[in-house]
Amino acid sequence: MGVVTSGGEETGNDTTATSPAGRDGEPAGDKAADGRANEKKADAEAEPEAAKDEPAEKSQAEQFKDFVTKNGTPQEKEAARHVTKVQGADEQNDFLDSAEVYTDYTGGLMGPHQADGKLLASAFADWKDSENGLVTIYDADGEILSNGNF
Helix, strand or coil: CCCCCCCCCCCCCCCCCCCCECCCCCEHHHHHHHHHHHHHHHHHHHHHHHHHHCCCCCCHHHHHHHHHHHHCCHHHHHHHCCEEEEECCCCCCCCCEEEEEEECCCCCCCCCCHHHHHHHHHHHHHHCCCCCEEEEEECCCCCEEEEEEC
């Protein structure tokens, strides 16, 4: 039972690297490996293009504006143009739901845009429904413009 080593010389008996040759004389095993590598490369190149084709998920503010544009009154549509951010609209459990709508209005609760805040609260209630929700509308300085149930 003796084991003979080749000492690093090729013997030509290795069938994994020199399996039957293809038409151009290269081992078929190498072609298969090259084919898999090319497939992986093609897949990697195709992924960014596929990502470009898929629309990115819209922000809550964009979703709200889209809803108001399709379903709102002319006054609500005008007020919705001033929305900059919406938070909490996607996290509802019908138990003390809370959402915030931020705008670029100024003046707070006693300012000239309180009525616009009420319009936005009403439009939000049309957009989202909760058994116990409260939406608060804020101005650009973070002061409350209005609030309402939804």
